[in-house]
Amino acid sequence: xxxxxxxxxxxxxxxxxxxxxxxxxxxxxxxxxxxxxxxxxxxxxxxxxxxxxxxxxxxxxxxxxxxxxxxxxxxxxxxxxxxxxxxxxxxxxxxxxxxxxxxxxxxxxxxxxxxxxxxxxxxxxxxxxxxxxxxxxxxxxxxxxxxxxxxxxxxxxxxx
Numbered sequence: 001x002x003x004x005x006x007x008x009x010x011x012x013x014x015x016x017x018x019x020x021x022x023x024x025x026x027x028x029x030x031x032x033x034x035x036x037x038x039x040x041x042x043x044x045x046x047x048x049x050x051x052x053x054x055x056x057x058x059x060x061x062x063x064x065x066x067x068x069x070x071x072x073x074x075x076x077x078x079x080x081x082x083x084x085x086x087x088x089x090x091x092x093x094x095x096x097x098x099x100x101x102x103x104x105x106x107x108x109x110x111x112x113x114x115x116x117x118x119x120x121x122x123x124x125x126x127x128x129x130x131x132x133x134x135x136x137x138x139x140x141x142x143x144x145x146x147x148x149x150x151x152x153x154x155x156x157x158x159x160x
Contacts, residue, residue, distance in 0.1 A: 101160075
């Protein structure tokens, strides 16, 4: 695991490898953003319906903190159980979403989603893997980890 440069000991007999997900983008369908007057400042998001992954509910608070939005009280947040649903809802024009850039590279490139003014933030949350240090890795785990690290290394840094 040390080969990756991403591993760190947790102090509990485990090593954690962070893959991607900390670079989070504010996104929405371009026609939807335009219809509601655009997003020129971070606090403009409060006039939009918001989409949320119910297992990462801290993201909107993190966005507000990162952009110094005081008194952040969104009127409507729709919660979904999977990022695939959050992304589909954003593409369909149902609201603005906060999504790790690595999950929406194709949608941003194709124009299905827009990232107004490049707004986003670096989250304290990410996709990671934890492995015990007191046991040897199984060969299958090494193969999987090597493959995963290779795939992540192909991602542009701004999507990690």
